Amino acid sequence: MMRHLYFHRDSERGVEGTYNWLADELGELGEALKGEDKEAIEKEFADVIAWLASLANLTGIDIERATVEKYSGKCPKCQKSPCQCTF
Amino acid sequence: MMRHLYFHRDSERGVEGTYNWLADELGELGEALKGEDKEAIEKEFADVIAWLASLANLTGIDIERATVEKYSGKCPKCQKSPCQCTF
Numbered sequence: 598m599m600r601h602l603y604f605h606r607d608s609e610r611g612v613e614g615t616y617n618w619l620a621d622e623l624g625e626l627g628e629a630l631k632g633e634d635k636e637a638i639e640k641e642f643a644d645v646i647a648w649l650a651s652l653a654n655l656t657g658i659d660i661e662r663a664t665v666e667k668y669s670g671k672c673p674k675c676q677k678s679p680c681q682c683t684f
Numbered sequence: 685m686m687r688h689l690y691f692h693r694d695s696e697r698g699v700e701g702t703y704n705w706l707a708d709e710l711g712e713l714g715e716a717l718k719g720e721d722k723e724a725i726e727k728e729f730a731d732v733i734a735w736l737a738s739l740a741n742l743t744g745i746d747i748e749r750a751t752v753e754k755y756s757g758k759c760p761k762c763q764k765s766p767c768q769c770t771f
Contacts, residue, residue, distance in 0.1 A: 602759055602767050616714055623710055627703055630743065642736070642745050643754035649732060656717065658729050667730035672689055680689050 599650035607651045615655055619648035686737035694738045702742055706735035 607615055626641035653660045667673050672680035694702055713728035740747045754760050759767035 598755065598757060602755065602757075602765055604766075606767060606769075612717055616717060620710060620714070623707060627707070630699055630703060630739075635745075638743060639745055639750035640754055642740060642747050643751040645736060646747055646751045647755055649729070649736075652717075653729060656725060658722075658726055660729050660733055663726035664730040664733045667727055668685065668689065668734055670685060670689075678689055679691075680693060682693075 599647055600654045603647075603651055604654055607655050612652065612655050615648065615652050619645070619652055622648050686734055687741045690734075690738050691741055694742050699739065699742050702735065702739050706732070706739055709735050 610618070622641070622644045626638070626645050629638045629641040632638075650660065671678040672682060674680070675682045697705070709728065709731045713725070713732050716725045716728040719725075737747065758765040759769060761767070762769045
């Protein structure tokens with residue numbers, strides 16, 4: 598969906614510019630988390646996901662596949678589920 | 685899945701500590717994007733999603749629902765699909 602909505606704009610902006618936008622959105626999420634407005638927090642989460650999807654589309658990454666590959670039902674560090682890392 | 689794997693650790697760390705980890709992971713993604721190692725980039729995307737999911741679990745947010753609500757098949761700013769914002 599994000600590819601359909603935004604790929605033409607993301608392509609013009611490029612990887613670095615899109616990454617910088619994503620970093621700004623993460624800052625906005627951090628600000629929202631200091632407050633109590635759950636709807637505002639939800640919208641900031643949505644923006645972070647949207648910009649992360651834009652960045653993944655630009656770089657040819659399938660985020661879901663990448664995530665499931667690394668976190669395949671167990672912690673990639675201790676190999677346990679739930680995680681039992683001690684550090 | 686992230687709740688099952690990590691909620692016990694996320695709860696101990698808290699929202700602020702988890703947010704700071706997420707910010708660090710985004711920095712690592714930025715570094716990976718400067719290179720050409722696609723597998724490394726995929727793993728950093730996976731880590732950002734994982735920490736974002738941890739943060740969402742801690743704050744009681746359903747990321748998927750939040751994202752679909754804001755980006756429901758059209759741009760939330762211009763209401764078009766694809767986006768036709770001019771700014």
